[in-house]
Amino acid sequence: MENLVYLMVLGCLTLLCTADLRKHFNISQLNSVDTTRYHALRLFNNDHPNRLRQALKKCPSSNTLFPVKIFSSEEPFFCPAVFISADALLAPALCLKVMQPTEDHPSSHMFAMVEAEHVFYYESGRRYISKIFYHPKLDDEPAYHNVAIVKLRNPIRETLTANGQSIVACLWSEPKLRSERVFLGEWFKYQPEQNAAFRWLDLPTISRKECREELSKSKAVVPELDRGIVESQLCVKDNKNRTMIEFCEARSSGPLFMTLGNTVYVVGMPTVHIDDCNVQVEVFNRVSYFLDWIEAIVWPRLENV
Structure with missing residues (x-):
């Protein structure tokens, strides 16, 4: 009997010793990096009601690829642009600089024109420009800040097409894209007395390393x-x-677009034209890096709403 009690006590001590060796897991050990381990899934576009920024609040749920032309009555050029609100467009700054002599105000000679002229209702589809906001770092690093916000004198009255899709593009807010395919709408093949042809290019993105190698190789x-x-x-x-x-x-x-479902996003703006036929890549600036500046100009009164 004494031997049996001794064995039971010894067994209990053994179990206790084994239990003591186990590591207790507490909240301080929670790994915030591996969020999916705790069933936490990332919200699309950080789409939490308390974190939603203006560019996302103003994003139409269904829109269409809709590049726009900006003209000057004084210069024989046009610049590509895209609507980001009813009265604001995003355009390459260096292109606009070519059309805007320093002594002239843009409102005197520059206007936006879309192919669907009924959107503007008057003046043969023209909408005159009231002001151009160039990125504050454009003069220092033109290729890296080649972006401008063009404000119209009057907003467009109707932003929807006949099929109910908005012509206003959304602004992509994340550093990384959610798709490897992007779309570039551009006018090309300039010929005297003829309009430039238009085309859509369905292109894959490549890494910065590949891009550098391609430029170096050429x-x-x-x-x-x-x-x-x-x-x-x-x-x-x-x-x-x-x-x-x-x-x-x-x-x-023109602007570089990405589509997710029925939503069209502007993800990039041109840097500079590389007129070397051996170069098979094109470099764009990410819109997400300009988003704070864009929001402060396009939706200034809504920042804290």
């Missing part, structure tokens, strides 16, 4: 990109080089 000299390809930029390339052979020709190279 020995292209791009003095404007003196810092190289940086984190705030993205590159596109045609895998089979079927469309890029014309990238060295004169072309508009």
Whole structure:
């Protein structure tokens, strides 16, 4: 009997010793990096009601790819642009600088024109520009801040097409894209006395490393990109080089779009035109890196709403 009691006590002590060796898991050990382990899924576009920024609040649920032309009555050029609100467009700043002599105010000679002229209701589809906001760092680093906000004198009355889709594009707010395919709408093949042709390019994005290697391999000299390809930029390339052979020709190279479901986002704006036919890539600045500046101008009174 004594031996049995001794064995039971010994067994209990053994169990206690084993239990003591177990590590207790408490909340301080929770790994915030592996959020999916705790069933926490990332909200699309950080779409939490308390974190929703203005660019996301104003994003139409259904819109369409809708590039716009900006003209000048004084200069024989036009610049590509895209609506980001009923009275504001995003456009490449360097292109607008070509059309706007320093002594002239843009409202005296610059206007936006869309193919669907009924959107503007009067003046043959024209909507005159009231002001252009150039990125504050444009003069210091033109290629890296080649973006401008164009404000219209009067907002467009109707932002929906006949099928109910908005012509206003959403602004992509994240550093990384959710799709490897992007779309570039551009005018090209300029000829005397003829309108430029238009085309959509369905292009894959490539890494910054691949982009650098491509530029290095082609020995292209791009003095404007003196810092190289940086984190705030993205590159596109045609895998089979079927469309890029014309990238060295004169072309508009408009905003870069990404589609997710029925929603169209502007994800990039052009840097500079590389007029080297050996270069099979194009470099864009990510819109997400300009978002704070854009929101402060386009929706200034809504920042704290």
